[in-house]
Amino acid sequence: xxxxxEERLAVFIDGANxxxxxxALNFDIDYRLLLKWxxxxxxxxxxxxxxxxxxxxxxxxxxxxxxxxxxNGYSMxxxxxxxxxxxxxxxxxxxxxxIELAIDMMEMAPHLxxxxxxxxxxxFRRLVDAVQRKGVRVTVVSTIRTQPPMxxxxxxxxADNFLELQExxxxxxxxxxxxxxxxxxxxxPQ
Numbered sequence: 001x002x003x004x005x006e007e008r009l010a011v012f013i014d015g016a017n018x019x020x021x022x023x024a025l026n027f028d029i030d031y032r033l034l035l036k037w038x039x040x041x042x043x044x045x046x047x048x049x050x051x052x053x054x055x056x057x058x059x060x061x062x063x064x065x066x067x068x069x070x071x072n073g074y075s076m077x078x079x080x081x082x083x084x085x086x087x088x089x090x091x092x093x094x095x096x097x098x099i100e101l102a103i104d105m106m107e108m109a110p111h112l113x114x115x116x117x118x119x120x121x122x123x124f125r126r127l128v129d130a131v132q133r134k135g136v137r138v139t140v141v142s143t144i145r146t147q148p149p150m151x152x153x154x155x156x157x158x159a160d161n162f163l164e165l166q167e168x169x170x171x172x173x174x175x176x177x178x179x180x181x182x183x184x185x186x187x188x189p190q
Contacts (some may be wrong), residue, residue: 001139001161002102007042007113011035013074014119015051017150018140018165021120025166030174032066035073036185038170042114048104052081074188080177081101102127109134116141117159129158133144141165 003009022029031049037046049069053062065190070076080093098121105115109131117124120142128138140159142151145166156162 001163003041003114005042008045008111009038009042009114009116010045010108010112011038011047011116011118012105013047013049014097014101014121015049015125016095016097017119019119020142021146021150021165022169024150025143025169027169028174029071029172031074032072032165034172037168038116041116045111046108047074048077048101048102050077050097052093052097053078054083054093055080077101081170099125105131109136112136112140116163118142119156120151121147122154125152125154125158128155130156132160137161139163141168 005125020030034159035044035047038047040159047095049066051062051066053066059187066076066078068135075096078101079095079097081093082091083091086092101119109115113135114130114137114138117128117179118141120140132138137160140151140155141157141163143149143165144151144156145164150165151162
């Protein structure tokens with residue numbers, strides 16, 4: 001994969017998709033290391049993180065991560081998740097951030113040379129095509145090493161480069177905390 005140090009680049013992270021891929025590969029992402037890795041690839045202008053949040057809960061497990069990212073170099077784009085009951089009576093939560101990511105990527109494209117998209121969602125194939133027509137190179141980061149693969153074949157083919165998430169793990173994974181961590185001790189950033 002080719003990166004140029006003078007390139008203006010931005011990172012777009014589909015939070016739910018990246019979380020699912022990393023979990024399937026059995027590692028946790030250290031977002032400080034991810035930002036450091038991206039900044040080493042060119043002139044990092046922005047790092048966007050997209051996720052839906054449940055408003056009705058007093059505490060969301062995502063809230064500490066969202067707050068940390070917001071204070072540590074990421075542009076956070078969130079919206080309330082929608083709750084519904086499916087045909088079998090199961091409670092489901094839906095929070096699709098595709099439109100928000102697409103709008104931001106199209107707005108940023110004229111200011112960028114290279115986009116790194118952390119998602120395997122095939123819905124982004126036309127978006128990638130559109131920004132490529134504006135002269136922007138696109139690297140997709142996801143995984144084909146799960147069963148089934150977490151990246152759509154169409155998105156992988158459309159991208160200028162595909163980076164296997166598992167190969168990036170060594171650079172961006174969070175260190176495992178020791179089991180003997182004392183109660184009340186705060187873990188490092190995620």
